[in-house]
Amino acid sequence: MATTASSRRQFLSLLGLSAAAVSCGTTATGATSGQGQTKTLRYQGWAGKVILPELAEDLGYFGEVKLKWTGNTISGPQDIQSAATGQVDFGGAFNGAVVKLAANGAPIKSVISYYGSDKYAYNGFYVPKDSPIHSARDLIGKKVGMNTLGAHAEAMLDIYLQRGGLSRAEAGKVEPLVVPPVNTEQALRQKQIDVAVLGDILRDKALAVGGIRPLFTDYQLLGAFSAGTYVMTDRFLKQNPDTARVFVTGVGRAVEWARSTPREQVIARMTDIVGKRGRNEDTAPLKYWQSFGVAETAGRITDKELQLWDDWLTERGDIKKGQVTVADLYTNEFNAASSPSTSGS
Known part of the structure; x- marks a missing residue:
């Protein structure tokens, strides 16, 4: 387990790109200069998972635009850093990672919510x-295991503690710890940690075994909300507006297709996609899929979805008040999707 301080430093270091580094990196984007716009979008995937762009391509929603897989990632902050630097x-x-990266001078813009x-x-x-x-106050002096610090899980914990009436000093006595997701349940059952953050298949498997109960969930805390966005660089959007529109739309x-299609059919489609791409992946976890969790129609972005994290990062002292303007961090102009559609399926 990494310490709170060292893990936070690693997280902030990852997002602390200098404007010069980003500027150099953007020259390597897939955008074409002069004649025509790129029809190939390079991206990183996730092992054993189907991300929304992969689903959209398989459904035929990209037309002539094609995806080019460059490898897998296990980190959202790393993924958007790769986009910012043009890899x-x-x-x-x-x-929250998007807000942090933008605050550090990266010329990026969120274009659609994806989870x-x-x-x-x-x-x-x-x-x-x-x-x-049984309550926020009971967490004082306790250890909370999560996949990474300075991100979604720690933000939820901070909000829960604040709503539970804890002062900043009291909240500081609650210790978030980095635990690999596959080891989190075991660490809880062996009493190495007092609280485990679990989601998706890991949550469902742990609940099936029994012996645990929820203290709270992010859905109980904030209701339905979109938590993450895909970003593109300002340079890419300027040079490839039509391609960006095809991608985002x-x-x-695909968001609406997954929302309106029976779960069994979505899982079957994703299982087929994983099988066709031939990366020697286990498709068993896909049977636990239930939803992408995107709140707004077709993944459109709203101010509140980014303002929440701007406020959180400011409160923590990670960014200065007014360092970013939330309305400048995203755009919905490339999203022409509307009602649920099953065409192309």
Whole structure:
């Protein structure tokens, strides 16, 4: 387990790109200068998962625009850093990471939401059934295991503690710790941590075993909300507006396709996609998929989805008040998707 301080430094270092570094990196984007716009979008995937752009391409929503897989990532902050420096043409992360990266001078813009929390897709903070922890105040002096610091899970914990009436000094006595997701349940059951943050298949498997209960979930805390966005650089959007529109609109249509299509059919489609791409991946986890959790129609972005994290980062002292203007961080102009569509399926 990494310490809170060292993990936070690593997270902030990852996002602390200088404007010069980003400027150099953007010259390597997939954008074409002069004649025509690029028809190929480089991206990073996730092992064993189907991301919305992959689903959109398979559904035929991209037309002549094609995706080019460059490898997998296990980190949203790393993914958007790669987009900012031009190693890929789009990347996605938790909105707090997007705000942080923009505050550090990266010329990026969020173009569409791609994941969030709802009654099917959420992260829960779990304790053993016999745990004495029942409230925010009970967490003082306790250890909370999560996948990374300075991101979604720690933000939810901070909000929960604040709403529970803890002072900043009291909240500082709650210790968030980095625990690899695949080890989090085991760490909780072996009492190495007091609270485990679990989501998706890891949550469902742990609940099936039994012996744990939720202290709270992000859905209970904030209701349905979109939590992460795909970003592109300002340079890419300027040089490739039509391609960007095809991409964003296609992803938006895929959001609505997944929302309006029976779950079994969505899982079957994603399983087929993983099989066709031939990366020797296990498709078993896909059967646990329930929702992408995107709150707004077709993944459109709203001020509140980024303002929440701007406020949080400012409160933590990670960025200065007024350092970014939320309205400048995103655009919906490339999203022409509207009502649910099953065409191309």
